[in-house]
Amino acid sequence: MIFAVVEDSRSQSEVLKALLKSEGHQVEVFSDGSSCIEALKTRVFDFFVIDWCLPDVGGDEVLRHVRERCGWDVPVVFCTGRTDEEAAADILRLGADDYIPKPIRYMEFMARIHALLRRRQPRAATVQFGNIEVDLEGRRVKLSGIDVELTQREFELAVILLHNVGRVLSRDELLTSVWARDAGVDTRTVDTHASRLRKKLGLSGESGLMLSSVYGQGYRLDTVHQG
Structure with missing residues (x-):
């Protein structure tokens, strides 16, 4: 499975990349939203992990392009420093499948990824x-x-x-x-x-x-x- 991680913090993206690669996934990291949006024109991804606050365009803009190019079957998870109820509602209403508060708890991150994958593609027990x-x-x-x-x-x-x-x-x-x-x-x-x-x-x-x-x-x- 090919993951796109859109995260401007290099240290954060490297940890997420290591976690996902350890389970056999391919991972491409984008340090800003524009490079991810450009890649969507020629690349296919199976899963997106997106930082809500990016240095160039908002996470909501990246999400809009993902849904236009990839449809609604591709899982999208947001990482965000906003933890209030209104922020969570906004993120989910815009079309994200889940969100993870920062600082990221890595075992929780992988558990949420696994949960989404189970719902999207049934696998043998x-x-x-x-x-x-x-x-x-x-x-x-x-x-x-x-x-x-x-x-x-x-x-x-x-x-x-x-x-x-x-x-x-x-x-x-x-x-x-x-x-x-x-x-x-x-x-x-x-x-x-x-x-x-x-x-x-x-x-x-x-x-x-x-x-x-x-x-x-x-x-x-x-x-x-x-x-």
Whole structure:
């Protein structure tokens, strides 16, 4: 799925980009509304995340172009510093599907994205990766048909890794995606949880998947052929 993130804060857009890419989405970032509007003439996007206050044109103007070019089936989420009831009503009345108050709480952001995606395109309740079965709705995991007990963070890390088989994910990317803004958490936490998942889910090849540490980069999950 291709996301367009329209956000003038580089640090903010980079975090949102990392979160979305960690789940396998393609992301294009626009630092102002005009560049996004221009891109709409030749590009197709599946989802829009738009800052309400942009340096050139208003978020409402970007939304108008999105609806004209892409129709009403494409989800649009606004990020806004306005949290009053009137602002929320205005944003939704203009045609947005949802809005997220700033400062953005990243787990809430992803939960809202997931909720919109579920409504727009029904998906299977369970997905299979090698011998690992993941119930995305029930947040349960089975290995070769046997339930595996995972913590919330372990489950979230597992889902990100499983959706990115064959791709190197940096420790910082994983840290941002799973732990967001939790204080006192560093990349060693990623290493600890990766080690636990390797044991619990048989990610040394037993499950048909191998979790490897890539020196100086992060982690990569690969499929392996079982003899």
